Amino acid sequence: MKIVCPSCSYVGESKAIARGSRKIELALWCCCLLPGMVYTMWRQSREGQYEGCPNCREANVRTLKRKDWKIYERHGRLPAS
């Protein structure tokens, strides 16, 4: 899906970003195996991911409508909203 990022003004395809953090995941794996496994599975599942900005991982992005994206492709800028 096409998005506009309010924090770094990225425009383009969004990316599925895993929630939580890699550090916690590793810590859980080191301390106890089972929670680490559950945490990893959660991050790889649909619930553990969000569509966000591939640049700065911003989750609160605006989705672009097909029409708006066409305008952006043609003119290189977004229509004033």
Ligand SMILES: [Zn+2]
């Ligand atoms: Zn961004």
